[in-house]
Amino acid sequence: MNRMRFFAIALLGVPLFGCGGESLPKRVPVSGSVTYKGKAVEGATVGFLCEGAPRMASGITDKDGKFTLTTYEPNDGAIPGKHTVTVTKMDKTSDLMEAQDRNANADPEAAGDAYGKAMARAAKDPKQGAKDLLPAVYSSPTTSPLRETVNETGPNVIPIQIQ
Numbered sequence: 001m002n003r004m005r006f007f008a009i010a011l012l013g014v015p016l017f018g019c020g021g022e023s024l025p026k027r028v029p030v031s032g033s034v035t036y037k038g039k040a041v042e043g044a045t046v047g048f049l050c051e052g053a054p055r056m057a058s059g060i061t062d063k064d065g066k067f068t069l070t071t072y073e074p075n076d077g078a079i080p081g082k083h084t085v086t087v088t089k090m091d092k093t094s095d096l097m098e099a100q101d102r103n104a105n106a107d108p109e110a111a112g113d114a115y116g117k118a119m120a121r122a123a124k125d126p127k128q129g130a131k132d133l134l135p136a137v138y139s140s141p142t143t144s145p146l147r148e149t150v151n152e153t154g155p156n157v158i159p160i161q162i163q
Contacts, residue, residue: 025054029077030069030150032158033061034087036134040065044089044134046160048150049141050081057083078150085146087162088139091131138162 030048034041046067048057057078059067068075137143148158 024072025079026152027057027071027077028080028150028152028154028156029075030057030156030158031059032067032156032160033065034067034160034162035065036162041087041089041134041162044087047086047088047141048078048083048148049086050079050083050150053079053081077156080150080152083148083150084141084144085148085160086139086141086144087134087146087160089133091133134162 032046034044034046040063041061042063042065044061044065044067046059046061046069048069050057055071057069057071059069061067069078070076071078132139138146146160148160150156
């Protein structure tokens, strides 16, 4: 009987201690485009960081350089306010991918060994083998000169031009 009472109390207590009703900050739609030296940039990651915000909004550019930002849910936009903007586009070749490609049809043990060595090199230098295809100054919130304001009332269509 005590065991039944314990389980009944435990089940009743779950809603009290379960998922909290934490509300997310307000977000507004943000889209735009990225150009570098006048040409659309495909495959760049765009980040919008609002001071004091719990997380960055980000998006990836399509073949026309267009992006839509996401903070918590797909395409939900960014938190209104002043943002530091980052833009990065990494070269898709790296030691890890090259190791996988070279050894795709080789002996599984040899492929694993090559992958392990590439992982060890990447742990020592995470950017080793990866090259930023845009000026590095735009890749960090501490160095990027790009600033944009996301208006609460919109529209927030923001062209980003990198030189």
